[in-house]
Amino acid sequence: MNYNADSLPPIKLIPLNAETASLSGRTASTRPPTDIRWVKVLEFLRSNNLAPNSRKLYERELKRFLAWSELHYHELRPRHLALYKEYLRDEIRTDVGKPLSKSSINAGIAALKSFFKWMSYTYPEIIATNPTLGIKLEKVPLPPAQSLTPEQMEQVWSALELLGETKQRDTALVHILSHGLRAGEVVQLNVGSFDGKLLFLPDTKTNEPRLVPLRKESREVLAEYLLTRSHQREVLNSDFPLMISHHAS
Structure with missing residues (x-):
């Protein structure tokens, strides 16, 4: 079969530039690849x-x-x-x-x-050794106690031994307060604020987040308090209060 030039369809040039090329009416994406x-x-x-x-x-x-x-x-x-x-x-x-x-x-x-x-x-096949090991946190001195003397604190610890139902919670609370937290900061703490070693405070009076390293004894007391709540069949979601009230509503 013979064709002449007039019977051939017109030649259409398709640009290869990614910014102007289109296929089936869809423009090629210029979004960068996901990291x-x-x-x-x-x-x-x-x-x-x-x-x-x-x-x-x-x-x-x-x-x-x-x-x-x-x-x-x-x-x-x-x-x-x-x-x-x-x-x-x-x-x-x-x-x-x-x-x-x-x-x-x-x-x-x-x-x-x-x-x-x-x-x-x-993913141990990606990271065999944690690269943050040995990287230490900055030393942040605890704020000095402004209201209670060491003798008064001893009286507080002694008084905790006389408590009944709220003894475990109140002991954990005093441990937290002994690290220089304000009452307003404590009431904002939730279960997710404690990672086993540190307390995370997102809102402080300086408008900067703060991490508070807890002493070993305080970590153990707080962990035991949360474990007791878990044993009492409380579901400890991260947004639940770290300290709960024992007063009837």
Whole structure:
């Protein structure tokens, strides 16, 4: 069969530029590929029973770390985390231009410690050794007691032994207060604020989140109090109050 030039359909040029090319009426996407590292962060956030404020802080701090480093997780070493801690201390500024407080630096490092502990446990084939091991938190001195003398505190501890139903809760409460927390901060604490070692305070009078390391005895007392509540068939969701009232409503 013979064809002449007039019978051939017109030639249509299809641009190969991704910004202008279209296929079946659909414009090619220019969205950057998803950072596979962030996928693991989202999995971590979903797998942990974090309180909303804690989740927000963890997400913010992990996002900041991934923006600072382009290394994949298996490439990270303790020296990289030490450099990142220096970056938080020396280069990051608050909204009013001030350096981060030690408590804010600790919040960032604690988020990384929690995430990489989870990563090394969940994906040992990716991270054989937790790179945050050996990275220490900044030392934040406890605020001095402003109202009770050591002798008065001894009287408080002695009085706790005379309590009945509320003894365990009140003992845990006094342990928390002995670390310099204000009453208004304590009532905002929920179960997700305690990770077994630290108390996370999202809202403080300085408008900065704060991490409060608990003494060993205080950690054990608080953990035992929560365990007792669990044995009483209370479901301890992360957003439930850390301290519950024993007064009848």
